[in-house]
Amino acid sequence: MERIYDAKRCVEENRLAFTEYLLTGEAGHWWSSTKMLLEDEHILITWEIFKKRFYEDYFPNSVRFAKEVEFLQLVQGGMTVSEYANRFKQLMRFYTMRMSEEWQCRKFENGLREDLKPVNASHCIQKFLALVERAKVLEKNLMDAERRKKQQQPSSKGPIFSRKNPGPRATPYSRSMSSSGPSALTVRPVNYAKPSSQPGNMSCFICGGPHYKNDCPRQGNVRFCVRCNRNGHWKKDCNMGNRALSRPPHVGIFQHSGGRAQATGRVYAIRGTEASSAGNLITSTCLLYGMPCCVLFDSGATHSFISKACVDRLGLAEREMQLDLVVSTPTAGEVRTSTVCVRCPIEVEGYKFKVNFICLPL
Template identity: 30%
Template sequence: MEDFMRHKPAKFTCKATPDEADAWLCECEKIFGVIECSEAQKLTFATFLLVTEAEYWWMGMWQQMQTREEEVNWVNFRKKFVEKYFPDIAKHEREAKFLTLQQGSMLVQAYVEKFEYLARFYSQTVTKEWCCRKFEGGLKHELRHFIAKSVEQLEIGHSKVSRSQKTSAEDRQQKKPYSRPPSSSQKLWCYNCGGEHLRRDCTQSAGSGGNSASTRASHSFISHDCVKNLGLSTRDLGCELIVSTLASGQGSTISACVGCSMEVKGRRFKANLICLPLEGLDVILGMNWLSSNHIAIDYGRHRVVFPESKGFELISTHKALKEIEEGTT
């Protein structure tokens, strides 16, 4: 405990904002990494810093976990703490702020710090190139223009150097253009019945009303027609997003509906939907929506399965097989 307190960790009260709760948790974990403490010590040190109503909350939560025969350890404490003081709605709000972040009146350094902080809460896996385009798209117009001119000058200079170093044989060689894989290699899939055709050509009655939940889509989308018909407000993404779907092919978009309310099977949700010119579909709910709400897809019955209790957990196939081998039923 002395080694831990030597780093002067902050006490935590229930009056902390979600950002302050996140910062406090990050500070504790940073100290844990420095002093190399055990999992049991992490729990002891963190709970020692809880004061007033936060301490009362943990005392009540500890009793509940004992009653439910849940293991009281650092991993479960961290999970309960985040659920209490940094709930999903706070994560969604910061994800929405990241998607619409603009430099505005901020200095470049302040914009960089804000971008890096909010990027932690973006639920999708993105490439470094996408992050660079997103960052550049949020800069002031004059800065974007300056960057574009600088890149152009660098490319011209590099091109001149390369041409001077080429031999006559290399000059005759041309790079082969990128060939997009033939569309026939991609199998069509109906979001209504699962057949090998587009949903608009499906002869079976649609039970989802033009909506689809799909593990093949990483993001969640909404059609431009649906946005127009419902009169939804949109926000600028700050960059152009290129998306490819089986139903509509490849398309681009620069807008999204942030915090869009929806109802699925009598349950209400909020989601960030990227606007896209979809054909035959109104909404596609992707893996980000499925995973954040712990929802599974029953392919045999063509339906989504909602968790019946808070203890419901989705696990990977690899983990399931491992637990079966260990005797889990």
């Protein structure tokens, strides 16, 4: 506004009148109340008095001092030279001390980035506009040099080799999970293949030599029971009777027309004294879900069973299998079951396992 008054060569008395006419809204209300206070204090209202009161209310000294401090601490930082010069000129008017153009050059140069400060190392440039233009040229040269350097740098990527016949790479130790049913139980039939005729694959069950059991020279000196699979007596002298410990020859899987698949199995019921005397069986008390249970271990068994009474006592969750399992027992005959307890936590001598138990309604 003052620039307009200076261009029109307007005297101070007219400046005050023109300004009062232009004030509207809040500014108009402010000047009406301020003018009444000045008249009550018998203060002559002039253009200088108006400017003083206006700056005190709308641009106090605290704001002017903050702008002056900002100017003194101004540095280029992440700004370009043009942005830094514009901000420098905006804040320079708040500096209260008298400054020369040489001082402006020193202040502007001191705020430049380190890579641009050599623009006036000899301090021979004492014109502010000339210093700004020199700094702009140096900045552009540095940016062009950096761009050429990046273009000349070789690519960090190595050569790319392509395979002629790319195919799916197998994951190490991967297994195909073909079963999609709810049960994790796998029924594994025993494969009775014909023995190989190669001598390297032969192993005698009596002495471990490279021959068959029937050809073992120690066979006549060793008494072996084929009913209970133990040494020391013959089959005719075996006292196990129908409670033999031999395992079933196979586990068969069949399916009725239009019905569920079925599998057959066999479980042996023996007394604790017989289990303790059998070399391949172990009886012990283990923790199932933290509860002590009596367990019979058979290291060669392909199935793990649990009684329905134990399932009910522990409150275990049962799942349906994809097939019905028919189990032959010496006490209850054939028992049909189709449920399994999946991933039951069992603790044996401090070692913890996850076991799938087939439920037997016994």
